[in-house]
Ligand code: ADP
């Protein structure tokens with residue numbers, strides 16, 4: 437569970453924090469416990485603890501709160517072993533960077549074709565991506581996938597990259613943003629040759645979120661150049677964007693035409709059948725064993741894309757783990773805020789009786805007895821009055837409950853109390869207080 441929460445929080449933070457902060461402070465941290473709404477993180481050094489606490493603590497807690505749906509805190513511990521781990525992995529990372537491996541695709545080894553749920557709304561994109569991963573450069577070049585946020589474009593692109601890499605084939609995966617940033621950095625340092633070389637030896641170039649090129653003329657010119665030289669040499673190009681090529685404003689016509697020159701496919705929000713399959717897969721992936729009705733509830737809950745569904749599932753899983761309860765309809769409704777935490781309780785004769793006994797210092801037996809001392813008679817009448825106004829029981833049932841009395845006795849009690857309430861301020865207070873306690877019972 438703790439891993440599921442932390443990986444979700446990391447995923448969110450990745451989009452929110454500056455990349456260097458994410459890589460320097462969040463990536464090396466390890467989540468070790470989640471209990472009492474506190475996430476315990478281990479960081480490599482006292483310095484890291486101080487930095488994270490001061491500069492990133494609020495953001496982590498906010499994100500954690502959003503992910504788990506509870507007000508959550510973060511506790512930071514120092515674990516020197518993480519530092520060792522960081523040191524040994526650093527040279528590897530540097531080499532990967534030199535070779536131009538994509539941080540995004542590397543960070544998502546679980547984005548595979550197997551873990552992609554296929555339905556009407558994404559089957560074309562899936563098939564095209566799969567074909568490209570099997571035989572790059574042969575068909576569909578470029579392959580351009582477009583569609584709204586959270587619908588699996590990055591997943592498919594990463595699946596292509598992972599598939600090709602697994603087959604030992606050279607592939608370059610880069611986001612449109614990274615392409616632009618790295619190009620600008622290379623320009624500044626007068627290292628354009630290095631930058632271009634990076635794209636030379638590869639067989640497949642995958643660029644995610646190419647809408648980022650909009651309005652950036654120098655980047656578009658550079659990318660057009662890269663695109664042309666790869667394409668002319670029969671190399672595969674795969675692109676994703678939040679909109680179709682013809683809808684991309686701020687893009688040179690020539691580049692737009694190139695984007696649209698191969699196969700363009702879209703992904704659209706899932707239909708009912710795919711929603712069903714996605715819910716099943718996401719519950720299974722989160723290790724949630726759900727009871728009757730949960731699936732249905734999640735299928736029909738409001739979510740427009742798969743990322744939102746994943747958020748819901750994480751929240752449900754976290755809620756179950758925090759409360760130690762099993763995942764049934766009630767828990768899901770509570771976790772997703774579909775009902776108030778505490779459903780309003782039905783008021784029973786039983787509840788009225790015990791409050792009245794307490795307030796007037798009488799016993800239940802006395803209320804049910806035939807005794808008519810002033811105190812007991814008054815308590816009994818108040819109890820009947822409250823039952824009449826706060827329960828759905830009939831006059832007959834109320835009479836029955838108080839010593840098997842006739843319903844006319846109840847009618848008499850009601851009018852007697854109403855009359856006394858008009859005159860007797862103390863009784864008014866007492867009844868008002870009883871009513872408050874009845875309707876706000878814990
Ligand atoms: P996009 O790039 O289109 O905004 P992503 O590929 O980042 O969307 O998808 C958002 C999340 O939803 C990811 O975690 C991804 O694995 C998941 N997802 C999207 N579509 C599917 C699918 N068809 N099957 C399984 N997971 C999916």
Ligand code: MG
Pocket residue numbers: 589590591644645
């Ligand atoms: Mg994406």
